[in-house]
Amino acid sequence: MTSFLDPRTLDRLTEIAIDRDGAFERTGRQLQQLLEQGGWPDDVYYDGSPKRQWLRETLEDQAGNQPALERIICRLCDPIESTTRKQPHPRQTCTTTL
8 A cells, every 4th residue: 555654754743643741742542532533544442552653553554545644634733632732833834844
């Protein structure tokens, strides 16, 4: 399957979603919820494994599914995911960061 995003971009998307040691760091369960609420096409279940590896593999499973990955990118950029930010990043800025 041809990937919509290259491996480095998938890595970066994983890092943004987890936000390790950042103001919006997510637990494994919160990452599962992010995918579910972002309309992920497959049922997802966080199994307790290292969250970076779990999320990267989960994203990679749908690497050729452009609409699914776009929905997750948009969800990450949505102000609902960062309600404590004073000025949420506009979607254009977020997708440019990737």
